[in-house]
Amino acid sequence: xxxxxxxxxxxxxxxxxxxxxxxxxxxxxxxxxxxxxxxxxxxxxxxxxxxxxxxxxxxxxxxxxxxxxxxxxxxxxxxxxxxxxxxxxxxxxxxxxxxxxxxxxxxxxxxxxxxxxxxxxxxxxxxxxxxxxxxxxxxxxxxxxxxxxxxxxxxxxxxxxxxxxxxxxxxxxxxxxxxxxxxxxxxxxxxxxxxxxxxxxxxxxxxxxxxxxxxxx
Amino acid sequence: xxxxxxxxxxxxxxxxxxxxxxxxxxxxxxxxxxxxxxxxxxxxxxxxxxxxxxxxxxxxxxxxxxxxxxxxxxxxxxxxxxxxxxxxxxxxxxxxxxxxxxxxxxxxxxxxxxxxxxxxxxxxxxxxxxxxxxxxxxxxxxxxxxxxxxxxxxxxxxxxxxxxxxxxxxxxxxxxxxxxxxxxxxxxxxxxxxxxxxxxxxxxxxxxxxxxxxxxxxxxxxx
Numbered sequence: 099x100x101x102x103x104x105x106x107x108x109x110x111x112x113x114x115x116x117x118x119x120x121x122x123x124x125x126x127x128x129x130x131x132x133x134x135x136x137x138x139x140x141x142x143x144x145x146x147x148x149x150x151x152x153x154x155x156x157x158x159x160x161x162x163x164x165x166x167x168x169x170x171x172x173x174x175x176x177x178x179x180x181x182x183x184x185x186x187x188x189x190x191x192x193x194x195x196x197x198x199x200x201x202x203x204x205x206x207x208x209x210x211x212x213x214x215x216x217x218x219x220x221x222x223x224x225x226x227x228x229x230x231x232x233x234x235x236x237x238x239x240x241x242x243x244x245x246x247x248x249x250x251x252x253x254x255x256x257x258x259x260x261x262x263x264x265x266x267x268x269x270x271x272x273x274x275x276x277x278x279x280x281x282x283x284x285x286x287x288x289x290x291x292x293x294x295x296x297x298x299x300x301x302x303x304x305x306x307x308x309x310x311x312x313x314x315x
Numbered sequence: 316x317x318x319x320x321x322x323x324x325x326x327x328x329x330x331x332x333x334x335x336x337x338x339x340x341x342x343x344x345x346x347x348x349x350x351x352x353x354x355x356x357x358x359x360x361x362x363x364x365x366x367x368x369x370x371x372x373x374x375x376x377x378x379x380x381x382x383x384x385x386x387x388x389x390x391x392x393x394x395x396x397x398x399x400x401x402x403x404x405x406x407x408x409x410x411x412x413x414x415x416x417x418x419x420x421x422x423x424x425x426x427x428x429x430x431x432x433x434x435x436x437x438x439x440x441x442x443x444x445x446x447x448x449x450x451x452x453x454x455x456x457x458x459x460x461x462x463x464x465x466x467x468x469x470x471x472x473x474x475x476x477x478x479x480x481x482x483x484x485x486x487x488x489x490x491x492x493x494x495x496x497x498x499x500x501x502x503x504x505x506x507x508x509x510x511x512x513x514x515x516x517x518x519x520x521x522x523x524x525x526x527x528x529x530x531x532x533x534x535x536x537x538x
Contacts, residue, residue, distance in 0.1 A: 104433030111434055115441025136409035137438040139371050140431045142362035143413035147428075149355040150420060169348040176352025177359070184360030191364055200360065202321070208357055210325040210528070211350040214332040217525050220518035221336055227511070237504045244508025245515075252516045275467075276509050283471045284506025286455045287478020287499065293451030300440035311429075311436045 105306045112304035153177060179203065244281070248273050326533040329525055371410050374403040474502040 111133055118126035156170040164170075180203045188198035195201060233239040250256040251273025260268040302308040331346035372378045376389020390401035412431040419428035459475045461468040480492065481499030488496040531537040 104429045107430060107433040108437035108440070111437030112441035112444070115438065116444055119445045132405060133438060135370050135406070136412070137435065138366045139406070139409040140412050140416055140435055142366040143416040143431070144435065145358050145362045147417055147419055149359045150417070152351070152355050154420065166344065169344050172345055172348040173352035173355075176349045177356040178352075180353050180356035181359055184356070185363075191368070193360060193364055203353065204357065206321045206325045207328060207349070208353050210329045210525070211332060211346060211353070213521055214329045214525050215350060217518060217522035218332060218335060220515065220522045223511075223515050223518060227515070237500055240501055240504040241508040241511070244505040245512040246508075248509045248512030249515055252512070276505065277513070279467050279470050280474055280502055280505045281509040283474020284478050284502040285510075286459060286471075286475045287482065287503065288506065289451045289455050290475075290479055291482040293447040293455075296443050296447045297452070300444040303436060303440040304444070311433060 101309070104311065105309065108311065109304055109306060112300070116304075149177070176207075180208075244276055247276060251276075322533045326529055329529060333525075367413075371406055371413070374406045375410065473498065478502050478506075 114126060114129045114133060118130040153174060156173045158164075159170040160167050160174070180200065183199035183203055184193050188200040189195065192198065193200045194204075227245070231238070231242050231245070233242050247269065251269040251271075256269035256273070299308065303311065328346050328349070331342045332350075334340055335343040368378065372389075373386055374389055376391035376393070378386045379389055379392060388396075390403035390406070393399045393401040394404065412434055415427045416431040417428075419425045455475075459472060461472060463469055463472070477495045477499035479499070481488075481496040481503065483496075486492060527537065
């Protein structure tokens with residue numbers, strides 16, 4: 099019972115989405131609309147689950163005075179700060195409007211932190227590429243050259259050092275060509291491969307061949 | 316005054332994260348923990364107002380029941396006040412599944428979260444089957460069917476076909492097939508290199524944005 103019902107549920111929902119694509123009429127379109135709303139509600143609960151789990155773990159750490167527990171206090175405080183501002187002091191459904199306390203926290207705390215966190219990756223990527231990029235084989239050389247030309251062609255200095263070449267043959271043009279032709283070709287092969295992989299996996303899940311979602315093997 | 320405080324706050328947090336480049340330190344750990352907490356809170360509030368409130372509580376009439384005046388009657392009002400069946404009552408099932416998802420936090424009855432999980436997996440499987448078939452498989456194949464009247468078109472066709480051949484593992488990569496797969500690897504390497512360069516540049520532009528904020532908006536050194 100604990101295994102069969104989830105499998106049945108997966109199959110019904112999956113088939114409804116597939117059938118409504120080919121028969122976009124009643125009752126399938128109604129079911130599809132309803133299931134999409136249900137999906138969003140359950141997905142919201144899944145996000146809540148993740149957040150509540152984070153809080154549970156943080157509070158447990160504080161309670162047990164685990165390693166670096168004061169930082170867990172900061173996590174909980176940050177959560178409470180934006181949550182209380184969003185639920186009680188930001189005008190309900192207009193919580194994201196400019197000027198609300200929620201928006202203030204978003205603009206002055208969340209945005210700088212997230213933007214800097216992602217910007218930091220520039221250094222790590224540069225450091226990793228310095229270690230990993232060695233033109234030892236033909237494939238590695240191609241990887242290195244493509245990356246090098248794309249990076250150099252995207253900044254003004256790229257065109258500056260190829261200024262002696264006629265317009266249309268400078269580094270930025272080479273970069274555009276790499277991005278539009280060989281890169282697009284490789285990307286298409288990857289996308290088609292991914293699509294076929296996802297389609298076959300989806301079918302396995304819907305038909306109940308793939309059962310790991312129910313906790314079994 | 317307010318903007319000075321806001322900018323200083325944002326600048327301290329920016330410097331806190333950047334300080335990790337020197338080494339792991341208490342200021343970075345503080346900023347990292349704050350980021351985790353604030354992100355979690357942001358999604359908590361956002362999901363409530365974007366999905367739970369309009370799709371679940373409004374449709375069922377719970378918002379109205381709790382005294383909200385600018386919201387229309389929901390399914391519960393229609394059923395119990397007017398005695399009419401309202402198809403929005405079906406959202407109760409989604410609500411129950413949502414609660415079952417949250418029950419994962421209670422280890423004794425955590426298995427109940429398999430039902431909503433199965434719903435999510437089924438939805439994603441059905442939806443992805445269609446969207447990937449349409450946009451990734453068919454559309455990409457359609458765009459690759461080009462006239463062989465230019466060098467670029469030739470490169471596009473050869474690159475796509477040989478790339479797909481490389482991903483075909485049911486036949487051993489030997490002979491002409493292996494040669495084609497080898498060409499496919501070359502195209503894939505160019506793709507990975509270009510994607511890498513593109514990613515680095517996007518991260519760089521983010522970094523420039525933060526430095527511009529620090530030296531321009533905050534300190535006023537860059538005009």
